[in-house]
Amino acid sequence: MLVLRTSSLPEGANWSYQLKLDGYRALAIMTNGEVMLRSRNDKDFNARYPAIVSALAGLPDETVVDGEVVAIDESGRPSFNALQNYGSAKAILVYFVFDVLILAGRDVMGEPLSKRKELLRRHVLPKLDEPVRDCPDLYAGLPQVVEAVRAQGLEGIVAKRLDSAYEPGQRSGAWRKMRINQGQEFVIGGYTLGGRNFDALIFGYYEGKKLLYAGRTRNGFTPALRDELYRRFRRLELAECPFVNLPEAKSGRWGQGLTAAKMKDCRWLRPTLVGQFEFVEWTPDGHLRHTRFTGLREDKKARDVRREAALR
Numbered sequence: 001m002l003v004l005r006t007s008s009l010p011e012g013a014n015w016s017y018q019l020k021l022d023g024y025r026a027l028a029i030m031t032n033g034e035v036m037l038r039s040r041n042d043k044d045f046n047a048r049y050p051a052i053v054s055a056l057a058g059l060p061d062e063t064v065v066d067g068e069v070v071a072i073d074e075s076g077r078p079s080f081n082a083l084q085n086y087g088s089a090k091a092i093l094v095y096f097v098f099d100v101l102i103l104a105g106r107d108v109m110g111e112p113l114s115k116r117k118e119l120l121r122r123h124v125l126p127k128l129d130e131p132v133r134d135c136p137d138l139y140a141g142l143p144q145v146v147e148a149v150r151a152q153g154l155e156g157i158v159a160k161r162l163d164s165a166y167e168p169g170q171r172s173g174a175w176r177k178m179r180i181n182q183g184q185e186f187v188i189g190g191y192t193l194g195g196r197n198f199d200a201l202i203f204g205y206y207e208g209k210k211l212l213y214a215g216r217t218r219n220g221f222t223p224a225l226r227d228e229l230y231r232r233f234r235r236l237e238l239a240e241c242p243f244v245n246l247p248e249a250k251s252g253r254w255g256q257g258l259t260a261a262k263m264k265d266c267r268w269l270r271p272t273l274v275g276q277f278e279f280v281e282w283t284p285d286g287h288l289r290h291t292r293f294t295g296l297r298e299d300k301k302a303r304d305v306r307r308e309a310a311l312r
Contacts, residue, residue, distance in 0.1 A: 001066070001099075002171040005308055009142060009159040009178050016113070017138040017145050020156035020177050021096060022080045022276075023070035024299050028095070030059035037069075037095075040299050045069065051131060052095045058127035062105040065124060066166075067097035067135065077154060080276050081220075084295030098135035100124055101166055109166035113174075116166065149180045156180045183278040184308045185297050186214060189242045190268040194218075197230035201293060202258070202266060203275060204243055205307045211271050213243040214307070215256050215279070215288035229296075238268040256287035274300040 009015075025040040035056045037045040046053050049069060059065070071083035071091040082091035100120045101109050108116055125134050138145045138157075149157055156179040164174035189211060190202035200218040204211055221229075241263065251257040258266070274297040280290035 001167050003175045003177045004171050004173045006176045011142045014162050015159050018158045020158050021068045021070045022078045022155045023068040028056050028065050030063045055129045055132045060104045064102040065097050066099040070094050081294040094131045096135040112163045114162040185274050185305050187271045187302045187305050188273040189271045190266050192265050197226050205305050210244045211242050212245050217291035220293035236269040241268050242271045
């Protein structure tokens with residue numbers, strides 16, 4: 001089931017709230033006594049996260065649950081950067097479970113979310129070990145939840161309608177997400193030359209079928225990450241710029257504009273790679289200020305990347 005992006009969330013007794021976790025969405029499937037952990041794009045996560053797979057061994061047979069693989073950093077916050085660098089960074093890996101689709105062979109997707117939560121917490125979660133955890137609800141009014149998330153520097157909130165069925169592959173609006181603090185996925189469409197590989201990434205988002213330039217960044221890269229990204233870039237090179245709004249007439253007040261002169265130092269890529277980026281703000285001319293790359297999003301499709309609204 002997919003989550004609808006929105007700039008405001010509904011209030012009322014029929015809605016529950018959870019943290020937007022900033023990890024990898026994954027289904028855990030127990031069938032014939034074996035666990036399969038699959039990404040949203042149906043990639044096999046078993047080899048990547050063996051501790052989670054082992055902890056899911058207690059799932060009842062013929063059961064499917066939905067959740068998210070998340071890295072918790074040293075400050076106790078979910079961190080996509082820590083997830084990308086898991087193994088080399090000090091982080092705790094957790095699989096937060098928030099829904100059940102099939103329970104011991106019984107299809108429960110038509111049951112209301114409130115009932116599925118009850119089934120999950122009564123019949124599934126007590127059988128599982130760390131690092132598998134319940135994804136807790138936030139029991140407060142929406143204004144209080146928003147303020148707490150903002151104060152803690154967390155990414156955002158997900159609202160779910162308690163009487164809703166589970167709708168695989170659908171973005172019906174029964175599940176909605178709102179970003180509180182700034183950051184989102186963008187499509188990588190090029191880079192600028194520098195050093196032994198590249199200096200900065202050039203990125204943007206889709207508006208309909210058009211890829212729009214949003215900004216570039218040279219922040220957030222270790223030498224090893226630069227080498228890894230550059231190896232991937234070599235297979236994606238394009239002769240023509242993929243951004244429909246380039247070149248720009250001026251570089252702008254903050255210098256993020258890409259003029260024809262600046263584009264001479266750019267190299268272009270097929271827009272298939274999706275990265276997670278942090279930033280301070282959008283400028284009036286549609287660019288991003290003070291940007292930082294935090295990692296690749298292999299669970300996201302480039303064509304699904306749109307400009308997200310943040311709560312002001």
